[in-house]
Amino acid sequence: MSLVNCPECQQLYKELDEYIDSVKGNTGVLINVLHKAQEIFGYLSEELQQHVSEKLDIPLSQVYGVVTFYNFFSMKPKGKNQIKVCLGTACYVKGADKILERLQDELNVEMNEPTSDGLFSIHAVRCLGACSMAPVVLIGEDDYYGRVSPDEVSKILDKYRRAE
Ligand code: FES
Known part of the structure; x- marks a missing residue:
């Protein structure tokens, strides 16, 4: 589903962006932002990693590297x-x-x-x-x-x- 057509997704991204704006420039920002993103969305989809990469101006490969390195990050949805x-x-x-x-x-x-x-x-x-x-x-x-x-x-x- 495209974000444009999904008000709920837009709301979640807005929440994440507000968090990103509040911590931008801090040390360890990428891990904290990924934690927050996983807390909000449940998992870190490729689209979400792309978004974090753009917002933090960090290469996508670096974001992906961190997501795959730590086993508490998940790229797939999990059950309740x-x-x-x-x-x-x-x-x-x-x-x-x-x-x-x-x-x-x-x-x-x-x-x-x-x-x-x-x-x-x-x-x-x-x-x-x-x-x-x-x-x-x-x-x-x-x-x-x-x-x-x-x-x-x-x-x-x-x-x-x-x-x-
Ligand atoms: S091996 Fe330790 S709890 Fe299963």
Whole structure:
């Protein structure tokens, strides 16, 4: 959708531009602006990176370099509830791959892509710092599920579906 025809997008870009104007010239401005852009839009599309490059007068290649270097930046949209499945050694030996498989079957979605309703996306991580509870799944920022079995997956997802 072109920006011209999307009042909501225009509003979001306006919000970002106001932030950019308030921090322009500060040190570390690019990372701060990218954080703000991701907070507003949810992810950093190519179009958005282009916009940041123009507004800050920084080459697009440099913006892209920073976005791809840090794993907290995402170039793809994520689901409302991000499901992080730990595939670290402790979790893997306790069957994390089976949890991942069940999640993908239940949600019918590829890794790192949002479900068609936008409610979930699945991401693999190396360790969630809770190895004693392996296998571990984290939903959102705080909902840790430990010693998860594949048969529990559906019940866990229902909790978030019901919250809608
Ligand atoms: S390896 Fe999974 S929480 Fe540490």
